[in-house]
Amino acid sequence: MQKIYDLAIIGAGPAGIASAVESVLLGVEDVIIFEKGDNHSTTIRNYYKDEKRVDKNWRGAEVQIDGNILFADGTKESTIEFFGELIDKHDVESKFNVGIDFVKKEGDIFEITTERGEKFYSKFVIIAIGVMGKPNKPSYKIPPSISDIVNFNPNSCRSGEKLLVVGGGDSALEYAYMLSATNDVTISYRQSSFSRASEQNIDILNRYTKEGKIVQKIGVDIDYIADCDGKVEVFFFDKSSEVFDRMVLAIGGASPADFLRKCGIELDENETPITEENLQSSVEGLFIAGDIIAKKGGSIVVGLNHAFKIVNRIKELTRTT
Ligand SMILES: Cc1cc2nc3c(=O)[nH]c(=O)nc-3n(C[C@H](O)[C@H](O)[C@H](O)COP(=O)(O)OP(=O)(O)OC[C@H]3O[C@@H](n4cnc5c(N)ncnc54)[C@H](O)[C@@H]3O)c2cc1C
Structure with a gap:
């Protein structure tokens, strides 16, 4: 018998890590996080220049933190350390170098298939894979x-x-x-x-x-x-x-539309997942957090607030089931 997790999180960037930590703090048990890269925070590691100033109020986005993760201004290095310490301190079960291929709902349970073909099972899933895995390409050809x-x-x-x-x-x-x-x-x-x-x-x-x-x-x-x-x-x-x-x-990233479609998620005309107010996608029990759903442009705090909102909803749903 394969273990059934309460919650599986795909992507260990700010939104994914915050989802895991809020789950621990709010009492959602048996949580696992999958990350394609060999460590957490791949976007920050790969796209931020060394010693970059990291602003809590980035691009004038929201700065009010709703949840329990008290992120503050810093640098690339202090931000990576901050998220790494959160994972360690809250003992989050993390699988690095494990890219997820797709997620499929079978009855009440999600089957999560990795790019290597392994299967994991969970009652709820949060997709937090960001947009920088698919950077925008220019209109001209690159020889x-x-x-x-x-x-x-x-x-x-x-x-x-x-x-x-x-x-x-x-x-x-x-x-x-x-x-x-x-x-x-x-x-x-x-x-x-x-x-x-x-x-x-x-x-x-x-x-x-x-x-x-x-x-x-x-x-x-x-x-x-x-x-x-x-x-x-x-x-x-x-x-x-x-x-x-x-x-x-440096022309931004795009919604990972193919991945989302493969998971059966309905997208709008901009290829953004259609979600309810609590960020549940068109698939019941499958939630979306972070940059892929941030309509006005994402930021770390936007991802943290998504995580808090979703985990509260999952907590409510687990109480009623
Ligand atoms: C150059 C630059 C500077 C920025 N500066 C700031 C700033 O100063 N302040 C600020 O608040 N924001 C800043 N941002 C924005 C901020 O980095 C993003 O809003 C934030 O990282 C989004 O978090 P996320 O968790 O949604 O996605 P990401 O941080 O992109 O994390 C997604 C994670 O999912 C993983 N992943 C992808 N596909 C899969 C898969 N199939 N299976 C498993 N894992 C997968 C990725 O490897 C990645 O680790 C900046 C962005 C850039 C590019």
């Missing part, structure tokens, strides 16, 4: 010969390289001004102002631009890119072009 210098995060950047950061959100601005300490950086954004980013990041970017540390190429989109002797040549729609050692595309 295979330069795919190693056209990146979706700044981890491969080496100091001294001439860089083009593409995007107009907070991630792009933060990459640009942090990289400018060691690199010649241009930021490219198709809109003529950075209205999507926080005022704080826009101020820093504008100050660095005035000081000559960053060049802004805004109000014009990229037409195509080409291999120029192992570097990337970028052609803009205004007919200008420039050669860079590396390009960092």
Whole structure:
């Protein structure tokens, strides 16, 4: 007989970890968390630049914490440590290097199938897999010969390289001004102002631009890119072009729609799961937390609040069954 968990959580980012910890604190027993990466918080590890400032009030999103996890401003490193300590302190059963392929409801129980074909069983499931497993792709083709210098995060950047950061959100601005300490950086954004980013990041970017540390190429989109002797040549729609050692595309992530469909979850026209007020999906007992459901853009606190709301609902449902 296979064990039946009370709750299985897919994804050990902020929303998944918070779901596990709130479950322990609110008395939902037998909880397991599955994470595709070899450790928790893959998005933070892979997409935040080292020493990045981590804001509780990110992108002007909600800052009020509803639940028990008292997250505060910090850095990439302190945030990873904070979530790691939460997992350890609350003794959460975690399976790393276990990507989930899909979840299927059989009667009252969910069958959870891993990418390696193993099966686990649970009464409730929370999907908290974020959107950065599927970063948005640009409309132009990336020639295979330069795919190693056209990146979706700044981890491969080496100091001294001439860089083009593409995007107009907070991630792009933060990459640009942090990289400018060691690199010649241009930021490219198709809109003529950075209205999507926080005022704080826009101020820093504008100050660095005035000081000559960053060049802004805004109000014009990229037409195509080409291999120029192992570097990337970028052609803009205004007919200008420039050669860079590396390009960092910070253009966000997309809903993991295929995964959600495979689990039988109904999606809206934007490929966002349709949920009830308590974040239950169209499949009874299957809840969605974090970035994949954050309509106005996610943040760590948004994920923590989703977790608290869902676990309270699961607690209510377990009381009545
Ligand atoms: C560059 C950048 C800077 C940011 N700065 C801030 C900031 O300062 N403050 C702030 O509040 N927010 C910030 N954010 C946003 C914040 O990181 C996200 O809102 C938050 O990480 C979302 O949490 P999540 O748990 O929903 O998803 P994620 O953090 O994306 O976690 C999802 C987890 O699920 C795992 N996973 C994916 N697929 C599977 C699968 N099939 N099976 C098992 N596991 C799976 C992933 O490996 C990952 O660990 C930033 C984001 C970026 C990209």
